[in-house]
Amino acid sequence: MGESGQAGNQDPKEPTLHQRIQGDIENKIVSGEWPVGFRIPFEIDLAKQYGVSRMTVNKVLTQLARAGLIDRIKRSGSFVSQPHTQSAVLEIGDIRSEVESLKLAYDFRVIERIKHRASPADRLRLEVPASASVMDVTCLHRAGGKPFCLEERLISLDTVPEAEDALFTEITPGQWLLRQVPWSSAEHRIHASAADAATAASLGVEVGTACLVIERRTWSNSGPVTQVKLTYPGDRHALTATFAPSS
Template identity: 40%
Template structure:
C-alpha cells in the first residue's frame, strides 16, 4: 500500500461541509488519480486542511467507506479500495459512444421532458420525500436509424439541481450525468418484460413483444441521484457482465 501524491482537495461550496469534503476526496478516486491501495491523509491532516472538526471529517470518510470507495483501518489509516469497478454488475457507459465504437451511427430523440412531484413510488426509489421535484425525461436511442432502446429517467433535483437548466434536446441526460455528477455506486435490476402499447410504438415493435428491461439507480455521496428504466427489444440487445472473486 502506497502513499498517494499531493492532491488539490478543492471544496465546491455547495451544501453542508461534510458533503463538500466527501466530494473533494471522492473526485480523485473516481477519476483514477488516486489508485487502489493509496493511503489517504489522516483524519487530523484533513481537519487541518479543511479547518473543521474531527466529527465532520469522520462523517465524510464514513460516507466514502459506505459507498465502497475506501477501506478504513483503525490503526493503519484510510486507503482507496481495491477493484472499485468490480463492485458494479455492469459498467455505466455513454450509450452513444458505445454504439459509435461498434462502427454504427448513433441517433437520439427527446420525446418528453417535464418537472414532476415525486409520488410514493418515486419517493421510495430515490429516497426523497413525497412532493420533491424530480426531472422526468423520456427519450429514444437509435442505432443506424433503428430504435434501440427507450429511456425513462427521473433525476433527483436536490442531488443534481443543474439538471433543471438542461433542455436535453441534443444529448441524452445520461451523457450529461456522466460528465457532471461523478457516481459512486450503481444498482441494476434486469427483467424480461412484454412491450406495452406505448413502448411498442416508440420501439417500432408489436405490443406484447419480448423486451429486456434494465432498472438502474445511481448514487453519489450516499445520495440517490437518478432512477432510470432502459427498455430494449428482446432480439436486439444483450448484456455482458464481467465478474471477479470478492476481495
Template identity: 55%
Template sequence: MVEEPVGGDASTSLYQRILNDIRDRIVSGEWEPGYRIPFEHELTAEYGCSRMTVNKALSQLAKSGLIERRRRSGSFVRRPQSQAAVLEIHDIRIEVEALGLPYRYELMAQTKRRATTVDRERLGPGPSVAGQVLALQCLHYAGVRPFCVEDRLISLAAVPEAADQEFLKSAPGPWLIGQVPWSAAEHVIRAAAADGETAADLGLASGAPCLIIERRTWSAERPVTHVRFTYPANAHAVVARFTPSDS
C-alpha cells in the same frame, strides 16, 4: 479473368467496392434485418467480377456480423446485437457506435414536478427524495431503427442544475456523469412484454419480448437518478465480468 478497379479512386479494388456498397445499404437501413442479399452469381454479373471476389466480400461482411450466410439459402442482413456491461455506467452512443452504426438521440418528453410516492420508490432510500424531480423520456437510435427507450428520473435536490438543461441535443446520462460524481450504483435486469406505447416507440409488435435494465445511482448516499432502458430482446445481450471473492 483480370479485374480492373471501376470508377472512383483507381486504388479501390472491386472487392472493397462490393464490401462498401453492401455495408452502406445495411447501415443506412435500405436493406433491413432479414433482407436477402443478392446471390453470388447476381453480384458477379452486377459488378462484372469473379465469384471468388464476391465470396471474399460476403465472407468479410459475415465475419464483421453484418450478414448471416445460410447454406443453400443465401446471405441475409443480421439484426445487430449489442452488449451492455452491467457493472459499468456506459454511454449508449458508444454502445451503438461499437456496432458500426450511426447514433441519433431524441427527447420525447420532459416534465418537472414534485416527487410522488412512486418517484420516491424509484429513486430509492436516502435523504432529499421528497423535493422536485425531472422526468425524461428519450429514444436512442442505431442507424434508422430505434435502439432503446430511456425513462429517467432525476432528483433535483441532488442535481438542481438539471432543471435548466433542455437535453435536446444530448442525452441526460453523459451530462449527469460529468456533473455529479456517483458513489454507488445498483442494476436490476428483467424481461417484459412490450406494452402498446413501448412497442410503438421501438417499432415492435405489441407484446414483443424486451430486455429492461434499471439503474439507480447515489452520490454521498443521496439518490441522484433512476433510469430504465428498454431494448428489443433479440438485439441486446448483457455482459458481466467478475473475479472470485477473496473470502
C-alpha cells in the same frame, strides 16, 4: 371461439391472452422455475391450458425464440436457452458507445421532459421525500436509424438542481449526469418484460414483444441522483461482463 370472444370484451388495461401467455413463460424462465434446458410444454398443451389456438401459442414461442429466451428444435420441442446475460452488469454504460461499437450511426431525441413534485411512485423509485422536486426525461436512442433503446429517467432536482435547465439536446441525460455529478454507488436490476402499447410504439415493435429491461439507481454523497429504466427489444441487445477471480 372463446379466444375471440375474450378479445372482444378485453379491458384495454388488461393484458391480452397473447401477452399473458408470453408473460407467464418469461416469468418462469427469469425466476429460474424453468431452468436452462427445460423443455417448454408442447404447443397443443399450452393451447389447451389457456384456451387459445395453436397459432396464438406458436406466435408467442416464435417471439420468445427471437428474443433469445428459448431454442426451438424441430421435432424435439422448445427449450429454455442459455441466457445472453453472463453476469451482473457492473458499469454505467454509454448507449452511444454501444451503438457505435456495432458500426452503426447513433442519434437520440428527447420525447418528454417534465418537472414536477415527486409522486408516491416517484418516491418509491428514487427514495426521495414527499417534498422532493423531480424531473421525468424520456428519450429514444436509435442505431442506424432504427429504435435501439427507450430511456425513461427520473432525476432528483434536490440533488442535481442544475438539471432543471438542461435541455439534453446535444448530450444524453445519462452522460450529462456523469459529467456533472460524481456518483458514489449504483444498483442494477435486469429482467425481461413484454412491451406495452406505449413502449411498443416507441420501439417500433409489436405489443407483447419480449424486451430486455435494465433498471438502475445511482447515488452521490449528497443523496439519490437518478433512477432510469432502459428498455431494449430482446432480439437487438445482449449483456456481457468480464470478471476475474477475487484474490
